[in-house]
Amino acid sequence: MTDTTIAPTINEKARAALGRRNLVFVGLMGAGKSAIGRLVAQSLSIPFIDTDAEIEKVSRMTIPELFSTYGETEFRALETRVIERLLRGGPRVVSTGGGAFINENTRQQIKLSSVSVWLKADLDVLWDRVNKRDNRPLLKTENPKQTLENLMVQRYPIYAEADLTVLSGNVRKDVMVNEVLSIVAGLNEPSGTALSNEGELQ
Template structure:
């Protein structure tokens, strides 16, 4: 097994320390929910954001799978998208009853009107917005995306962008993420979150 170079470990430690400094004084009064298309970086950025803010991180899709005892592709295949959205909404409602945390949601959660209303009322919503090429590069690394099980995943993703981006735009904060280190997106998110909270003092 290859061991990480000590310099790599040091760089990751320094980056985490930098993020914690950026996060000083930021105390979200309620859960921060990340929304956006698959591949936008909700889980990866969410974990780093949670670490910087010293808050728990929760992945809604993981919680849904635990509650259902099935993987999300299995839920889609056996019960259909409508039933999945119903279960997703129930899980997110339960999660929003918890103390403030960082919540990564599935790509369709914020699109569901009832789930969106719930998140708007009880969370600070952040849309991680990414261009098509970046999304496709990221989602191509995994084969567990039910909505991309077609001959032309890029065309599917384009249609999802056209349908969902106007809805994601209703989020409280919008962060443009590009093909750059996730630390840059975390830093931008922290700065935007600080400004959002300061405006509401």
């Protein structure tokens, strides 16, 4: 008798491995968290939330306006509260702002309820993506590229605490999405949990 069982797709394997947990993207500005997160959510058929967009919705202010009006400390406190609320409603794919995972309280909340994926990119890739837009409050300095490099030095050791790491570079979005789905699908397998790809999101 022929076995007509259809092998599960990579999407189905990733969804099963995730279970009721959220999938949270962390990393610096320009790493592709929102673009890739939205497509991964579509592939998994679960909701997508961008925390910066959610913060802007609840505050009725843009991120630059929040930074300008209240300062970074108050912004981070709001960010922590919003993310804590969002993580209760899993499973969903969540894209976080660059500083979210740096906050210890937020980081612990993510670790308790979610699988975290660090989209890791090198300086030139990040700079190429962020220098075309004037909406990054932390880069409003005399030497924004040096500021970005300083953020990498400060934050990369903390991002490294994420459950999974995928390199973000000069490749198409669909390739990146497949990388993420593959690594999530492999959570229940004994193989390593860090995939890498070099390239840029097109």
